[in-house]
Amino acid sequence: MFGEKIISWYLTNKRDLPWRNTHNPYFIWLSEIILQQTRVSQGLPYYEKFVEKYPTIEDLANAEEEEVLRLWQGLGYYSRGRNLHKTSIFIQNELNGKFPESFKELQKLKGVGKYTAAAIASFAYNETVPAIDGNALRVISRYFEIFEPIDNIKTQNRIFDTSLGLIPKNQAGLYNQAVMELGATICLPKKTQCNNCPVRLECLAFTNKTVEQIPIKEKKIKVTERTLDYIIIEFEDRYWLKKRGEKDIWANMYDFFLDEGNIQNFLEKHQIKDFKLKTHQPFQHLLTHQKLIVNFTMIQCSEQPTIEGGEFYELETIKNLPKPKIIADFFEKTI
Ligand code: SF4
Incomplete structure (x- = not known):
């Protein structure tokens, strides 16, 4: 049986990750939000920092x-x-600090979609619900040879x-962890390691040699370039920064002056007469x-x-202000 096989594989092969050793919904939620669009190796130190600094939701x-x-x-x-x-x-003030306890209620929280709600409901409360992330989609679509996007x-x-029908009784938490772990370590997008897979004998994509064709995607991400x-603006070792607005990808973070015209206009507009100009390599x-592509021009006034x-x-103050990564990198590498 698929579920039992991958759980037993998981129990002997899993990576030891701190959020796997807890049923605390707050810690699980933290880890899930941190790991969205983020690799485990990158997210792990952030998880540890958050748990240390904020041990409770309060x-x-x-x-x-x-x-x-x-x-x-x-x-x-x-x-x-x-x-x-x-x-x-919201949880602290409106729900008396108590995390919602069901898949349905968890989805009402801001930033918690179907997958995250299922992950919390199954890992913390063992609710029978499949957590379908990108890894699970890949594993299941290959296992059943699903040629649909x-x-x-x-x-x-x-x-x-x-997937709902594949979960062994009372083992939803383990089942979900196991499928995702298989997808993250064995059933990889490329260089799939089918020979080490515990379910290869029943896997339709493996049997029919279609592993490389699945999963299928409708839309390919188009990357556009933006400058x-x-x-x-520097004056006596101090730097001009502004806090960005609320409705913005970098909302409430601090960055430099964004030039929309040219430097000459900027200098004239702000009556800067005595200065040195320094252009840095683009980042x-x-x-x-x-x-x-980010260009930085420094005006030392x-x-x-x-x-x-x-x-x-x-x-010293800038070090403690929240900044987009590109700005933090600039300070680290250049100043
Ligand atoms: S046999 Fe290969 S394709 Fe099938 S589930 Fe295992 S790793 Fe994925």
């Missing part, structure tokens, strides 16, 4: 958003960090329903759908200019 709810975003810095997709904090406040909601619902031109930053929307900060 501690997280009582933190300042800036502090949470600073801890999140470098993980990207900052809306996750903000939702994490907002949700902790896995980024289509109908296929995903079919895989969810099929950002930053102006760094590249890859996001899921975008490749950012002899007099403090007045520029609306932000202020000058000392380096």
